[in-house]
Amino acid sequence: MRQSTIEPAVLLKEIDAFLPEYLNEVVDFAGYLRQKKQEKSLDEAGAYKEMAADIEREQEASEWCGAYFGPVRNK
16 A cells, blocks of 8 residues: 555645535545445454454464464464
């Protein structure tokens, strides 16, 4: 994902330049982006939970890590 290099003050200046009839569209778009971010977070959390519930895959990952990094001792 590309990191933003735009400062919030620049964005606010751009928004101030909009005609009033477009401000509702800006607010709607901001809401859309907020919802998109929330859905992405929920999707990622669900994918991690699903992956962790796959016992066979977790066992394979554990074996791979053990072979690569050596055995892990539980304290």
